Amino acid sequence: MKATKSKKASKQITETDSAKLKELFVDGLKDIYWAEKNLAKALTKLAKNATSEELKAAFEQHTTETEEHAKVVEQVFEMIGEKAQAKKCAAMEGLIEEANEIIESTDKGTMVRDCGLIMAAQKVEHYEIASYGTLRNIARTLGHNEVADLLQQTLDQEGETDHKLTELAEAYVNEEASVE
Template sequence: MAIAEKNLSDAFHETLKDVYYAEKQSVKACKKSAKAAKSPELKAAFETHGEESTTHVERLVQVFEMLGKPPRAKTCDAMQGITAEMEEDLEEFGDTPAGDAVLIGCGQAIEHYEIARYGMLKTWATQLGLTDAAKLLDLTLEEEKKADALLTQIAEASVNSNAHVSKAKAS
């Protein structure tokens, strides 16, 4: 019995399951980051993006429905790695002046992964003629880009300079 050859539609569905898992982890990471952040502006940014990420999960459910498939998550090794690094960084730097800067770095690692995945899914949806799915994925893609830009703005405006403490002051 011959096994059917995989195609772009299969890749789209498998990646959708991966991103569904990743986005659910992003909601948790935003909550944890908001709790750990010392800067009120950074705390608010993580809280807001956590709410957006909940909407992203809902949009992914809609895309699954458009495909006539149940929303199922597939463990995303990339997101597990990023969140494991975030845990390590929070342990090591959470109570230091560099804590917020490290949180921003972790948040941006998540955003960059999501931007790459949503960009790819949007392109594939367009190629597969899934116009409505492409629109939903594009909405999320733009929100991920805005979240990334906001984290950069917060880092450059205050957090990174607050993280710079000379060794003499630190001891």
């Protein structure tokens, strides 16, 4: 099937449109900034509650990466001439709460808990992947190609983390959880 451009898609972006899109972009940055800062704290708790050493190590590594991601967002704010500010991210708040509920509802020292923690962490990763992908695309539209490149690097790391979690689940966590 041949793709066709709609009339709207080929419309020139006006200054007003650009200002509105930049406002949306900045709002998205504030959201992901809050998300990264609060996720770093949550990942420490996930690592503490993980059963397998490999999962603990994955959460600890991602904690360090998440702290770096917050710094990247600060750099993006600076690059676009905005003050780095966080705005409460209801989505991340809910995902962190869900992870806490998994900790509370599973037995300590079990692979069932690890399976649940992987599930919660992958939901977080998918939220971040969606956020960074969208922000990268908006940055490109606004002509901020260096910003887009930085956001792409973070997006790539989020994807790698998601793949690592899948590998842990498939390697042994899910199987061991199924026989507990």
